[in-house]
Amino acid sequence: MQKQFSPSRPCRVEDVPHWDSETDVVIVGFGAAGSCAAIEARRAGAEVTIFEVAAAAGGSAALSGGEVYVGGSGGTSAQRAAGFEDSTEDLFKYLMMAGGPGADEARVRVYAENAEAHFRWLQEQGVPYKGSYLPGKWLEPLTDDTLVWSGSEQAWPFSAAAKPAPRGHTAQHDGWSAGKVLMEKLCGRAEALGAAVHYSSRALTLIVGKGNEVVGLVVRIDGEPRYVRARRGVVLAAGGFIANRDMVARYAPGALTCDTQVSAGNDDGSGIRMGISVGGAAIHMDQFFATVPYFPPESLVKGIFVNQSGSRFINEDAYHGRIAHYVLRQPGGHAWLLVDEGIFGRPMIHRDMTIAAVGESWDEVEQELGMPEGALVHTVEEFNRLALEGRDPYFHKSADWLRPLTKPPFAALSYCKGDLPSHAFTLGGLATRTEGEVLNADGEVIPGLYAAGRCACGLPRWGEGYSSGMSLGDSTFFGRMAGRRAAGR
Ligand SMILES: Cc1cc2nc3c(=O)[nH]c(=O)nc-3n(C[C@H](O)[C@H](O)[C@H](O)COP(=O)(O)OP(=O)(O)OC[C@H]3O[C@@H](n4cnc5c(N)ncnc54)[C@H](O)[C@@H]3O)c2cc1C
Structure with missing residues (x-):
């Protein structure tokens, strides 16, 4: 009988029958966080292997509006061209407020100080930005303009705390769903740099060695478990848990009233469960983005x-x-x-x-x-x-x-329950250091394990404060940090 694996039960290294393959950095998920982690890990010289359960790249990010929330440092080129100066302090104050009562000041600080440089990095990876500003209130631009108001910047109480500026930077694309352009470029770049990608490959569970160190991953390919050794670390970038109704009921029951999942369908919480299985703490699990x-x-x-x-x-x-x-x-x-x-x-x-x-x-x-x-x-x-x-x-x-x-x-x-479809995705996830290491409940690093994107609890951690672009901004930025950190271990 074939061995049963669960993301909630790690495999001990003693139980690994043989290694099917070996690499420096294993990445679970080839979406926003995974692609950026792969780019930076490759640039740092690490051998990188990505396992993606879907048959194609991009994850939920490829279905998204592609809005990335950036600014500060006086303004991105697009903000300045449109006449908006955006100080790092104003971005910091806005993000602190948007992060709600549990905002992570160190994380917000590093993001605010580097968000403008991150925008330039996205451009360097080939993501096209027309640089034109579209005034007004939009869910996503219906044109190929690339700078929009994407949050509560001009609305009370945010407007009273930080000088408003439009910060939603959307990849250039005619109409909705610019996320596919963003992800074509980022995933294409990761592959061009030499990251090996395996599609239709489901990460089943982590492999742990002495001292609870994460040393590899069991992944199902062609119906068979494969044992993959990770010399430097495993980066969990497998998205959130909105598609796992049991997890939603347990951790974020408020989101059960939202009948539409904002997801490509694989946000089943498997990444978060793998992290929890080796002692990772999961935080702000009750929080979710919702929209009517x-x-x-x-x-x-x-x-x-x-x-x-x-x-x-x-x-x-x-x-x-x-x-x-x-x-x-x-x-x-x-x-x-x-x-x-x-x-x-x-x-x-x-x-x-x-x-x-x-x-x-x-x-x-x-x-x-x-x-x-x-x-x-x-x-x-x-x-x-x-x-x-x-x-x-x-x-x-x-x-x-x-x-x-x-x-x-x-x-x-x-807007009564039942009359209007409402949409949601989850914001809670694994506790991490700003650099990406997964932390246990005592705040200690779990050796060899990293997480980013909606697998982790990042910048967006309070549904009421969320702004469009915060998830992709967080996933791409902290995905890069996690990839770099794992490669440097
Ligand atoms: C329609 C829509 C519009 C959106 N618009 C925006 C927007 O404009 N701005 C914004 O900031 N956010 C937006 N979002 C949200 C945003 O896309 C996600 O929050 C973001 O993609 C999260 O990045 P991630 O890397 O964590 O997950 P993903 O990009 O989803 O990547 C995770 C990947 O992991 C894979 N995976 C999952 N489990 C496993 C496993 N066990 N083994 C192997 N692979 C696995 C998945 O298939 C997926 O490819 C939108 C989402 C949708 C659906």
Whole structure:
């Protein structure tokens, strides 16, 4: 009978029948973090072998918008060309706030200080950037422009803490899904530098030696387990766990309400489980990116969200992912976006969304939604009165997006649970040093084991603070660090 392997149970070196192959650095996963780890490990002179379970390169990153969150050091070439100066301190402050209560200051510092250089590095690997700026609110550019606002920079409370700048740098590509361009270039570069890639190869479990040192990997190729020795180390770059519903239920149950997985499908937590199996600590596992993408059209940002008590709960000009977290936790899963004729539009990616109520007055809308008498009318009247003065003292929505909702007919677009698909991927993962070494619960390094990307808990570790580009920025930047560190061991 064939031996059963589990990512949760490492294989002891004594149980390895023979070595099928040997290399310096083994990388699990050929997506954003894995490709960048491979490039740097090769540049450092290490022999590199990558095992990728899918039949092609790129992982979730190849399906993504390809937005990378960078700036600081006075601004990237694209930011400066568009007239934005972006200081390292402002980037640092924004990322600290975006990282939430558990932000890792050392990690944020090293990223903020090197993000602009990282952008130049991406260009050096061949990733094309047109350098043109697209103003407005977008999920991803619909054009081939490459610099966009991709977070909550201009929205309270972020705008009060750090000078805003657009930091979403998207690879040049006509329309959505620029991630495929980003990944073609990064994966192509890793292979051109001599990294050996094995596709349709699933990493099954780690191999450990004396002192719990990670010395290799068991990988399934053509249905057979292969024993691969890693002379210098193993880099886990296998993505997060949104595709593993048991893990989501155990660690991030809040994400169960999001029915669409933001993933290419292999985010099954196997990398994180392998890390845990040798003593790695997993942190911030409850955190996830979520979105209920309610714009474009950006006119909808001028609407107001209310809950079943008819009360507002967020400044609607914040990043759509932040708004999603507030929407998802409203009592009973009930939330509506109130709009008038002047701003009405159907959200671009949910054109068939439910319109829960329509009326010639806000009173009619309130009745149709079954809210307590006068509650909604009071909220809208108060909002309209202050919007006319260009103020929102309750939620601090910026004056640019304030406009009284006075033009009938009025409508409530439903963001209630069940009416609108919401999307998620996980942010928690293995605790690592900034350089990539996996840490145990005592904060000690597990020799021979490294992790990056959504396998690790990196810069993005608080769903409410997430901005587009933070995951790819983190995965590519810290993937590079992990590859370099493993190669230098
Ligand atoms: C539609 C979409 C849009 C997105 N847009 C953006 C964006 O614009 N900006 C942004 O920052 N983020 C975006 N994201 C999120 C981002 O793509 C991911 O968070 C990012 O790719 C994580 O990088 P990674 O290296 O950890 O994982 P991946 O890029 O997914 O790479 C992991 C690789 O490991 C492989 N793997 C998994 N398990 C095993 C195993 N046991 N053995 C071998 N191989 C394994 C997987 O097949 C995969 O190829 C988007 C995601 C999607 C799906």
